[in-house]
Structure formats: structure tokens, C-alpha cells
Amino acid sequence: MKICIYGVGAIGGWVGAGLGRPELGHSLSAVARGDTLAALRAHGLRLQAAPAQPGGPLPAVVSVPITASDKPADLGVQDLVIVAVKAPALGDVAAQIAPLLGPNTVVLTAMNGVPWWFLQGFGGAHANTALKSIDATGEIARLIPAAHVIGCVVHASCSVKSPGFVQQHFGNGLIIGEPSGEKSERVQTLVAALSAAGFNATLSDQIQKDTWYKLWGNMTVNPISAITGATTDLIMGDELVRNFISSVMLEAKEIGARIGIPIDQQPEDRHKMTMKLGAFKTSMLQDVEAGRSVELDALVSAGRELGQITGVATPNTDALLGLARVHARVRGLY
Numbered sequence: 001m002k003i004c005i006y007g008v009g010a011i012g013g014w015v016g017a018g019l020g021r022p023e024l025g026h027s028l029s030a031v032a033r034g035d036t037l038a039a040l041r042a043h044g045l046r047l048q049a050a051p052a053q054p055g056g057p058l059p060a061v062v063s064v065p066i067t068a069s070d071k072p073a074d075l076g077v078q079d080l081v082i083v084a085v086k087a088p089a090l091g092d093v094a095a096q097i098a099p100l101l102g103p104n105t106v107v108l109t110a111m112n113g114v115p116w117w118f119l120q121g122f123g124g125a126h127a128n129t130a131l132k133s134i135d136a137t138g139e140i141a142r143l144i145p146a147a148h149v150i151g152c153v154v155h156a157s158c159s160v161k162s163p164g165f166v167q168q169h170f171g172n173g174l175i176i177g178e179p180s181g182e183k184s185e186r187v188q189t190l191v192a193a194l195s196a197a198g199f200n201a202t203l204s205d206q207i208q209k210d211t212w213y214k215l216w217g218n219m220t221v222n223p224i225s226a227i228t229g230a231t232t233d234l235i236m237g238d239e240l241v242r243n244f245i246s247s248v249m250l251e252a253k254e255i256g257a258r259i260g261i262p263i264d265q266q267p268e269d270r271h272k273m274t275m276k277l278g279a280f281k282t283s284m285l286q287d288v289e290a291g292r293s294v295e296l297d298a299l300v301s302a303g304r305e306l307g308q309i310t311g312v313a314t315p316n317t318d319a320l321l322g323l324a325r326v327h328a329r330v331r332g333l334y
Contacts (some may be wrong), residue, residue, distance in 0.1 A: 001079040002099055003192065005030040006093055008040065008068075010158035010283070011110055013166035015174070017047035018197040020064030026193075029067040029075045031096075039164030040068035046165040046249075054170075061165075076092030077102035080190070084110045085136070085142075086287070087298035094143040106186055107148040108176070112222075112283060113215060113298025114306070116140045117149050117179050122208050123259040126309050133301035150187055151177050151207035153214050156282060169280070173200045177207030209261040216252055216263060217270050219299045219317075220245040222284035223324035226294060233279040236271055245271070245314040250301055260309040287333070294328045296321065 005016040008030045020028035032040055066275050069075055078100045081227040085093055090111070100327055101107070116135040119127055135141055155173030159164055174194055178187050186201065194201035204210050224235050225244070235241055246267035253263050287294050300321045307314035328334035 002027045003029070003080045003082065004072075004075055004078045004079075005066075006072075006081055006083045006097065006100070007085035007089070008032050008036055008045065009084060009086070009105045009161050010166055011154055011156070012082060013045060013164070014047060014156065014158045014168055015084065015110060015194075015199075016066065017045050017062060017064050017166065018199055019193070020045055020066060021062075021197065021313050022065065024193075026195060028064065028065075028109070029069070031070065031072050031075065031100075033070045034165040035072055039162070040066050043164060048161065048165070048167045050168040050170050050172075058086070072096050073099040075100060078105055080106050080108060080212055081110045082110055086293065087111060087295040088293040090140060094140045097144060101144075104186075105148055106150055106190060107144055108150050108152050108190070110152040110154055110174075111298070112154075112218065112284070112295055114211065114302035115151065115298075117151070118208060118211065118302075119259075120146050121180050122206075126246060126259055129309055131302055131305055133305045134175070134296045142285055146179065149179060150190060151179055151211065151212045152205075153204075153207065155214070157284060170277075172198075175202050175207070175210045177204030177210070179207060180327065181206050206261070208259075210278050212252075212256050212261045213263060215299065216256075217274060218231060218248055218282065219252065219303055220248045220298055220320065221274065222282045223296065223320055224295075225282040225285040226288045227324055227327045229262070229288075230286075231281055232274060232277060233278040236275045242271060244316065244320075248320055251307065251312060251314045251317050254312045255303065255306050255310050255314075258312065259306070288328075288331065291331075292333065294324075294333050296324055296328060296334055300324065308321055 004028050005012045045066045046063045047057045048061050081100050119129045153175040156171035159171040161167045176191050191201045191203045249267040304317050
């Protein structure tokens with residue numbers, strides 16, 4: 001396949017490095033700018049994979065060949081475009097992506113939070129409702145037509161060591177699915193390609209459910225870490241904070257039930273899973289420390305909007321959003 005990575009950050013770089021292994025035969029390219037563009041041209045796309053066993057030796061750094069440009073038109077029509085930017089950058093991506101899209105191009109959205117297509121053909125009585133917190137003007141949906149989109153939920157922790165050089169910390173999971181829930185030939189082909197590249201790729205019965213379940217955990221810990229600067233072990237280790245997180249999660253659980261994605265766990269069940277991961281910095285904390293815009297709308301504002309759409313009161317979500325929003329605005333990150 002001709003594959004283009006749009007957003008060679010932590011996740012985009014990790015996925016690209018897997019798919020770009022020469023023995024797979026794919027043609028890999030990337031849309032990049034500045035220092036990342038220069039690094040990709042000079043060194044290829046580099047990855048330091050996680051150890052095979054916790055605490056074990058790190059594998060050798062790999063570098064895969066990649067064609068990089070800051071102009072999508074230089075790269076041409078692709079079979080697969082993996083959009084792995086932070087949510088605040090999605091509008092700019094949508095405005096520039098057209099040269100990469102042909103009639104059969106798949107756009108795989110490997111991003112955090114609620115995507116703009118979340119309620120397209122899904123949500124019962126609320127199906128096809130536009131999410132203003134994600135796509136205020138409808139331009140993203142117009143410029144990246146729904147027919148191209150396949151959803152992806154990432155279960156991996158990665159960071160950028162330096163431009164074009166990604167560190168995988170743990171996790172290797174990619175959940176893939178058509179927004180319609182259809183087991184189409186193209187989504188099965190994509191899952192097979194990702195599996196061949198070494199990822200733990202699974203085909204979802206309903207990608208919105210997997211998206212919402214991941215959000216159920218990180219819509220709280222991410223912004224709390226951004227405000228406090230704390231790693232997850234400290235956040236989950238404080239009883240008062242943990243109880244507040246549970247309150248937000250119960251609001252989100254009720255919203256999910258009203259759009260057809262019930263969660264059969266309680267917040268405490270998810271807390272146990274999070275606590276097993278130990279001390280790590282969330283992606284939003286990494287963004288704050290690097291001076292990058294934060295993904296509050298995709299992770300928290302969308303939850304609040306879905307509460308309004310479904311008639312669920314969200315006082316705790318509102319409080320979390322307000323505090324995180326002020327914190328980010330003071331730093332010029334929102």
C-alpha cells in the first residue's frame with residue numbers, strides 16, 4: 001500500500017515505523033514540518049521499541065525509510081492516510097488533506113477522545129447529531145467525507161524522544177472498526193496489514209463503544225494530570241481525587257447508556273486497571289510540559305456536549321472542564 005502518516009508524533013511515528021518495515025513492501029510517506037521534517041529526511045523514521053519483558057533490555061533502535069514533505073500535493077493520492085495529530089490540529093489537517101485522498105483512500109483516525117464522526121449513523125435517537133465541540137462549523141466532516149473514515153482506538157504509551165524519533169513505553173494494541181459497524185473488506189484488509197506489521201490489531205464490533213470505554217478512563221486522569229503535574233499513581237492514590245474521578249465517570253456512564261454503549265463496570269473496576277500501570281505521565285501532561293495545545297475539547301468538552309444532547313446532568317464534568325480550561329488558557333494552551 002501507499003501509506004501516509006499525517007502527524008509524526010508519538011503515536012503516528014510508532015504506527016508508521018511498524019508499517020514502514022521494508023520487508024512489508026509498503027511505500028511510506030509523511031506530512032511533516034520544521035524539525036520533524038528535517039529529521040525524517042536526514043535519518044528516516046526512528047523507533048525505540050519497548051522491551052519484550054518489563055525491565056528487560058531495550059531492542060535496537062530501528063530506522064525505516066520514509067518520504068517526507070510539508071506539502072501533501074508532493075506525496076499524491078494514498079491507499080491509507082493515518083491521521084495521528086492532536087485534536088486541536090485537526091482543522092488544519094482537514095484543510096490540507098485533499099491531495100492525499102482518492103475515491104478509495106482510507107483515512108484511519110488514530111487520535112484521542114471523541115472524533116467528529118462519533119454519531120454518524122450511530123446513537124439511536126441522537127444519530128447523525130453534529131458535535132459542535134469537535135467540529136464547530138462542520139468543515140472537518142465536509143473535507144474528510146465519512147465514506148473514507150475508519151476509526152482506531154490506540155492502547156499504547158509512546159513519547160517523542162526527539163523530532164522523528166519515537167519511544168514506545170508499553171502497550172501494542174490497535175482496535176479498528178468502521179463507524180457503521182460493518183465488517184467490510186477494507187477494514188479486514190487493514191487489520192491484517194497492521195497484524196502483519198507486528199501490532200496487536202483487533203476488529204471492533206462497534207468502534208464507538210471502544211472509543212467511549214477508553215475515554216471513560218482518560219477524560220479525567222488526563223486533565224487532572226495537566227492541572228496538577230502529577231503522574232497517574234499520585235492521582236489515583238489520593239482518595240478525594242479518586243472519588244471525584246468516579247463522579248465524572250458515573251456521568252459519562254449514563255451518557256453512554258443513552259446512546260447505546262452501556263458500560264458494565266463501575267469506576268472502581270477501572271481504577272484498579274489504571275493503578276496497575278504504575279507511575280506514568282499522561283499525554284496531556286506531556287503536552288503541557290512541552291507547551292503544546294491541550295485536547296480538552298475531544299476529551300472533556302465532547303462529554304459535556306453529549307450530556308446536553310442526551311439530557312444527562314454533568315456538574316462534575318463541568319467543574320473539571322472549567323478548571324482545566326482556565327489552567328490551559330493561563331498558559332496559552334487552549
